[in-house]
Amino acid sequence: MKLIWLEDFLALLQAGTFSRAAAMRNITQPAFSRRIQMLEDWLGVQLIDRSSAGLRLTPLGERYTHEFRALLMQATELRNRIQAEYHGQRRVLVAAQHTLTITWLPGLLRVVQRHVPGLELGVDSQDRGESIARFASGQAQLLLCLEADTPLLESMPHSECLHLGHERLIAVSAATPAGAAVHRPHARRAVRLLGYPAQSFMGTILYRHCLPPLMARYQVRMVQESGFVAGIKEMALAGMGMAWLPERLIARELATGALVTLGPELPTVDVPVSLYRLSRGAGQGVVDEIWGLLQSHYQPPPISGEGG
Secondary structure (H helix, E strand, O other), X not given: OOHHHHHHHHHHHHHOOHHXXXXXXXXXXXXXXXXXXXXXXXXXXXXXXXXXXXXXXXXXXXXXXXHHHHHHHHHHHHHHHHHHHHOOOEEEEEEEEHHHHHHOHHHHHHHHHHHOOOEEEEEEEEOHHHHHHHHHOOXXXXXXXXXXXXXXXXXXXXXXXXXXXXXXXXXXXXXXXXXXXXXXXXXXXXXXXXXXXXXOHHHHHHHHHHHHHHHHHOOEEEEEEOOOHHHHHHHHHOOOOEEEEEOOOOHHHHHHOOEEEOOOOOOOEEEEEEEEEEOOOOXXXXXXHHHHHHHHHHOOOOOOOOOO
């Protein structure tokens, strides 16, 4: 299979017709159609439903479009890394959870760029599951993620883990002009809660650690669910309800009083933040250099007199 065939297929989806896609790819329509046919011949299946008047994919074409895009991205990233190494450039891709690109990644990048000259650091921001998948597949050399109750290292034995700290989830609400919480829990009315889907990573934490003590004392009304943590923050600022949010994400709003904490009867949850690298294969060059730097930066110094 040729990568150009995948590029043609994805161009066809973007253009919507064979003629427009051929023009985008700067080839004749018959030649473009032959290349789509060659991709289908190589796969042994039809991707395009040619019985339809307009452009329509077969069920298999629909189902595997995402994988085609991922395969092309992975091949492109591999090519970029090889070319960068050949030309003496140093390039590393970090896969990071959406929220951590706002709260933890900037500080980490500043440390690396200050001490590792000539390095091009790329960032691939996804949800936790997709970030892990891209790291495990080799598309990214480093993974920055929050840990679940079972550390990720247990399912990735060929990786090394560096513990960076904790992200604290705290219950907050928008504030009144006088500085009081708009949505402080009250025994006489239902608590308006901004939450996360139960099956999501943040939802698992919410339903396991935060909701039980809240529901044991108050009636709870879930007014919105979203896996987008920054979106829940904006809804909390708009006064739509209370929410559990990462403390680092809302540090500015807490300092200005736009958001206020609720408690102390409501729980806080400390979620470990970890950086991963693949351990197989010695001498990974710049990744080794970055890892050694971050190990010395993030690990606490030994206690004086220890081991004496």
